[in-house]
Amino acid sequence: MTATDPWHRALADLVSRSHRLPPDELPAAVGAVLRPLGVAATVYLVDAEQRDLRPLPDAGRPTPRVLPIDTSLAGRAFTEVRVRPGQGPPPRLWVPIVNGTDRLGLLEVFPPPGTDLADEALRDGCRLVSGLLGHLVTSKSGYGDVLHRARRSRPMGVSAELLWQLLPPLTFATPQAAISALLEPCYEVGGDAFDYAVDGGIVALAILDGVGHGLPAVLTTSVALAALRAARRAGADLAGLVRAVDTAIAGQWRDARFATAVLAEFDTASGLLRYVNAGHPPPVLLRRGRAVRVLTGGRRLPLGLSDAGVEVAQVRLEPGDRLLLHTDGITEARDPAGVMFGLPRLVDLAERHIGSGLPAGETLRRLSHAVTEHQGGTHQDDATLMLVEWSADAAANTEP
Structure with missing residues (x-):
C-alpha cells in the first residue's frame, strides 16, 4: 500500500x-473518509453481555437492527475474529473491530457495486480502517457516554458502573501468550474482579472475589485492586502484594471484611x-486440550484477614x-432444581x-453463557473466568 493508495488516504x-x-x-467521520472510495459502512459494538452486536447511531441514516452473535453471519465474523462476506443485496464485508486483540465489534462495509469481495486490497484496506477504529472507540469512550x-441493553447498576471502570480490557495478547477474562452478571456485579499486567515477558x-454482594x-x-496495583508498580514480589492488600483492607474496615484471590506471576520465557491462593477456588491446568491437574498449592487465608x-x-x-481461573460463582451456580454447575x-x-481452536475470548464467552443458561438466564452470584494461553498460535488466533 503506497502513500497514494485511496485506503491510505482514508486512513490518514x-x-x-x-x-x-x-x-x-x-460513525459520521468513518462515513466521510470512506465516501471518496464509494464505500459506505456501519459500526457495530458488542454489548456488555456479549450476546448481540449493536449499531452505533449515525445522524441522517436509519439505525440498523441489532444482530445476535450466535445466529448470524456477522456473529461468526466476530467469534472467529475474521473478515467474512455477508449476504446481499447489497454485497458487504464484516470486518472485526479490535483494540489490539480485545474484540469490540464489527465494521459492516458496503463496497461499490461490482467489487470483488475477495480482493485482498479491499480487505487490507478495511482491516486498516477497522484497526484504527478499534483504537478510537477505546480512546474516545472516556470523553462521552x-x-x-x-x-x-439496559441501565447499569452503581456497583457495576464502578467496577467496570477499574478492569483492564477483556483480552490481551503478546507473541507468546494470550490472556482473556469475562465477568457476569455485567449489569449488577458484586465483588468479583480480575487484573493482569505484562512487563518484560512476565x-x-x-x-x-470480595465478600458480600453489591456496592x-x-x-x-x-481497594484490593488499587493496593495490588500500587504494590506491583512499586516492585513488590508476590508475598509483598499479599501483605499490601491485607494492610489496605484491614486499614479501611473493622468488620472482618476480606477478598479471596489467586495472585500469580508467569514467566513466558x-x-x-x-x-498464592488466598482462600480461592484453585486454578485448572490444561495440557494438549485436556485438564491435567488442579493447582492446590500456595494456600493461605483470604486477603484482609x-x-x-x-x-x-x-x-x-x-x-x-492453558491456565483456567474462576470464582466460586461459576462452579456453585445452580439450576432451578438446585443442581450445581460444578467443576467437572x-x-x-x-x-x-479449547479443542475447537476458538480464540481465548470466544472460549470464555461460551463458557460464561453456559453458566448463565444453567441458571435459567439469571445469576445468584458473580461468575468470573480468566484464561491464560501460553501458545504463539493461540496468541495469533486473537488477531484479525
Whole structure:
C-alpha cells in the first residue's frame, strides 16, 4: 500500500479528524473518509453481555437492527475474529473491530457495486480502517457516554458502573501468550474482579472475589485492586502484594471484611508459574486440550484477614499449556432444581471449546453463557473466568 493508495488516504484522513472528534460523531467521520472510495459502512459494538452486536447511531441514516452473535453471519465474523462476506443485496464485508486483540465489534462495509469481495486490497484496506477504529472507540469512550450507551441493553447498576471502570480490557495478547477474562452478571456485579499486567515477558495475574454482594463488596474489591496495583508498580514480589492488600483492607474496615484471590506471576520465557491462593477456588491446568491437574498449592487465608504466612507455590508449564481461573460463582451456580454447575462440567466444556481452536475470548464467552443458561438466564452470584494461553498460535488466533 503506497502513500497514494485511496485506503491510505482514508486512513490518514481519519487520523486527522480524530484529534478533535467527539465520540458521538465517530460513525459520521468513518462515513466521510470512506465516501471518496464509494464505500459506505456501519459500526457495530458488542454489548456488555456479549450476546448481540449493536449499531452505533449515525445522524441522517436509519439505525440498523441489532444482530445476535450466535445466529448470524456477522456473529461468526466476530467469534472467529475474521473478515467474512455477508449476504446481499447489497454485497458487504464484516470486518472485526479490535483494540489490539480485545474484540469490540464489527465494521459492516458496503463496497461499490461490482467489487470483488475477495480482493485482498479491499480487505487490507478495511482491516486498516477497522484497526484504527478499534483504537478510537477505546480512546474516545472516556470523553462521552454514547459509546457506553450503545453497548448496553439496559441501565447499569452503581456497583457495576464502578467496577467496570477499574478492569483492564477483556483480552490481551503478546507473541507468546494470550490472556482473556469475562465477568457476569455485567449489569449488577458484586465483588468479583480480575487484573493482569505484562512487563518484560512476565505476566502478572489476579482474580478476586470480595465478600458480600453489591456496592459494599465492590468497594472491598476496589481497594484490593488499587493496593495490588500500587504494590506491583512499586516492585513488590508476590508475598509483598499479599501483605499490601491485607494492610489496605484491614486499614479501611473493622468488620472482618476480606477478598479471596489467586495472585500469580508467569514467566513466558521459562514457563515458571508462581502463585498464592488466598482462600480461592484453585486454578485448572490444561495440557494438549485436556485438564491435567488442579493447582492446590500456595494456600493461605483470604486477603484482609490476619495470616502471617505467605507460601508461594510454583509449577513449570509446558508450551501450549492453558491456565483456567474462576470464582466460586461459576462452579456453585445452580439450576432451578438446585443442581450445581460444578467443576467437572466446567472442565468438560473448557476442553471441548479449547479443542475447537476458538480464540481465548470466544472460549470464555461460551463458557460464561453456559453458566448463565444453567441458571435459567439469571445469576445468584458473580461468575468470573480468566484464561491464560501460553501458545504463539493461540496468541495469533486473537488477531484479525
